[in-house]
Amino acid sequence: MFNVLLTEIIKLKNTKMHWLVLLGAIPANLVTWYAFLPRVTPEGTRAGIDLQEMFYRQGMAITILGPFMFALMTSYVVSREYQERTINQLFSYPISRTKILFAKLAAVVVLIVITSFLSCITVTATSVIMSFTKPVEMGVLWTGIRMNMLAGLLAFGTIPVSAALSMVGKNVIPSAVLGAFATIVTLIGEMGHGMRSILFPWAMPYWPVRELAQGLAESGPNPYAVPGMTILAATFIVSLVFCIVYYEKAEIHSGS
């Protein structure tokens, strides 16, 4: 399996994938700069840099852009085999098609992890710099790291949907359209800061992000977490099963 995954990574050499990863990560880094704007506390003293807020803004940016960026990444990894007519060769290898599919999905996981990691650069650098002047609250740091890990994991829940669209459509467009739509819906949901927005599977990664928000009208544990997770799990399982069945049964007629 490792060899198959490695070949998926090799295939990304000299592609525009690194730009896609940066496009996903840079906005998240930029919005965290908001924390550096001069602000005062209600007492009139100058407020310091709030790490939790930085993580919150970073999390919002990545979870809003994620549906679109990750859908594009997935669709490229899956559909290029049809577009570049390499699918004939790929399905002629002595490897099960399901294994090939899993390797592709694993490659997408790697890309999500890299994007999420790069999106944290500013907040991480700020934490390190802050640590020279005052002790960093480890609790906040861990909350931020956990939020990113959980958001990344939840973002993967909808990846098989993009994969399914890409293998049926055999190009990036259907998945990109879905990704754009999901991003718009997620943006609207996150701007409203509502708890219910996580019922939309692509907005589920907002669940751990929202936990970091401060001063919201509705606070506390999200009552929609369980139904949201159930919907996401169902989306994941149904689309993954579809992908496996489609990949295993698909007939390759002309390599494109």
Added chain:
Amino acid sequence: MSYILRTSRLTKRYGGKTVVSDVNMTIKPGDIYGFLGQNGAGKTTTLRMIMGLIHPTAGEIELFGTPLHGNKIKAMERVGAIIEYPGFYLNLNAADNLEIHRRLMGMGNRESIDDALTAVGLLDAKHQKVKQYSLGMKQRLGIARALLHHPELLILDEPTNGLDPAGMKEMRQLFRELVRKRGITFLISSHLLSEIEQLSNKIGIIHKGSMLEEIDYESLQKKTRHYLDIRVTDEKKAAFILEQKLGTTDYVVAGSGGLRLYEHLDEPDRVSLLLAEGGVGIREMVLSGDSLEEYFLKLTGGGKFV
């Protein structure tokens, strides 16, 4: 294992349309099997079924003595193929493309990449991106990839597409060398009669989805030989004269005063003189026989072969 590949009654239908119908194919170890047919005859569909890329509607495929169904993964370790078009990751160079193949075939030896590229004359272009390759270079690279894991059976669909005449000749030499040195069995599909004629020791002719004939090269040569069709008054006496005076035994007595002489085709005057001197009357003497192309045209009902 008597056959490397055997198909029996292989059929593919799409809706009501039968694309491949009851194809029986047998390939023995060391064969260069030419799969000849016009464009759209069903060659690629048959090869796709053999490679497990599409599912047969009916019939069976046996590879290396075991049914393909349920054993595809094991069988594919021993097969190299280019089906229709050698697809590559164009953003990568030749070495990276072959590296992907090496890893997916589970091979340990990285030096085999250079060996395969050397075999097809592409070692110098090893670090060049494949998107800069010509179609001919891609075909060569496809063959290098198909050879990389030392397959026992090489399935090539129109392998000389995009090659110039010199390249086609080189490719034929390479195939013969691979059979001689490595004992690789070939299944080569083509619509080019000349290509199949020059390469194959066994030929399968497919037309409109049906296998019209599967014939070895020697039998085909016999079927397509030219001969003097001689009608005489006494064929036994004529046969005696051909052997004694002309010194040939390469003839057959066709009965009812008929003889087919396969030698001395350019000496009809001498043949008739000898027969006449021996007291055999000649009723008719005609140069007959089909060329290979004529034979195929007859078989396929007049379709065009190049």
